[in-house]
Amino acid sequence: MAAFVSPSRVAALTKLRCSLFETSYNPQNLRTGAKYLRRRLRGPAMVGYYPDKFNIPQILRQYKELEMVDDAEEERLIDVMDRKKRGKGAPKKAKSAEESRRLTKKR
Amino acid sequence: MPSARVIRDIKARHGVRANEIARRAYLFVARNETLSPQVRHHAQLQLNTFGRYTRPTTVKNRCVESGRGRGVISEFGLSRFQFRLKALAGELPGVNKASW
Structure with a gap:
C-alpha cells in the first residue's frame, strides 16, 4: 500500500521537476495562449497556391516604356463604341436610390 | 483570366500573409488566461477590427x-x-x- 503524500509535497515535486526539465510550471492548467505562438505561419505557403499565369495587361502596365498595345483589349473597346453608336450599349447607372427603385420596377 | 472568386481568394491569401503576425500576437494575449481580463478584452476588440480578408478561414x-x-x-x-x-x-x- 502506498504511503500518504501531502498535496503540498506533490506540488513541490512538480515544481522542482519543471525547473529541472525547463518546462513551465502551471498547476492550475491555465491557458497560456502559447499554441498561437508555437504554430507555424501559414501565410507564405497560402500565397503560392495559384501558379503565376502569363497576364498580358499586367505586363503592359509594368513595362509602359515598351509602348505596346493589347490588340484584344483595343478590339473590345472598339466593339463597345460601335454598340453604343447603334444604341445597344449598357444601360445608364441609376444616380439616386429613388431612380434605382424605378428602374428595378420596370423590369 | 481568373474568375472573380479566384481573384477574391488571392486577395484573401495576401491579406492573411500581411496580417498573420499581428493577429497571432493579439490571439496570444486574448486567449492567455494568466493576463488580466481587461487586457484580454482589449486584445479581443482589436482582433474584431481586422477585416474579412485577414482571417485564414476565408481562404479556400x-x-x-x-x-x-x-x-x-x-x-x-x-x-x-x-x-x-x-x-x-x-x-x-x-x-x-x-x-x-
Missing part, C-alpha cells in the same frame, strides 16, 4: 485550372473534371486510368 483552395470551388482534389489542386482531362492527356505524372 479552388481549382487551379478552372477556379471551381467544389470537388477539388487537393493532391493536384484540380477539380474532378479538370483532373480527368489532364490525367487522360497524360499531364499528371504517375496517374493512369484503372483497368483490370
Whole structure:
C-alpha cells in the first residue's frame, strides 16, 4: 500500500521537476495562449497556391516604356463604341436610390 | 483570366500573409488566461477590427485550372473534371486510368 503524500509535497515535486526539465510550471492548467505562438505561419505557403499565369495587361502596365498595345483589349473597346453608336450599349447607372427603385420596377 | 472568386481568394491569401503576425500576437494575449481580463478584452476588440480578408478561414483552395470551388482534389489542386482531362492527356505524372 502506498504511503500518504501531502498535496503540498506533490506540488513541490512538480515544481522542482519543471525547473529541472525547463518546462513551465502551471498547476492550475491555465491557458497560456502559447499554441498561437508555437504554430507555424501559414501565410507564405497560402500565397503560392495559384501558379503565376502569363497576364498580358499586367505586363503592359509594368513595362509602359515598351509602348505596346493589347490588340484584344483595343478590339473590345472598339466593339463597345460601335454598340453604343447603334444604341445597344449598357444601360445608364441609376444616380439616386429613388431612380434605382424605378428602374428595378420596370423590369 | 481568373474568375472573380479566384481573384477574391488571392486577395484573401495576401491579406492573411500581411496580417498573420499581428493577429497571432493579439490571439496570444486574448486567449492567455494568466493576463488580466481587461487586457484580454482589449486584445479581443482589436482582433474584431481586422477585416474579412485577414482571417485564414476565408481562404479556400479552388481549382487551379478552372477556379471551381467544389470537388477539388487537393493532391493536384484540380477539380474532378479538370483532373480527368489532364490525367487522360497524360499531364499528371504517375496517374493512369484503372483497368483490370
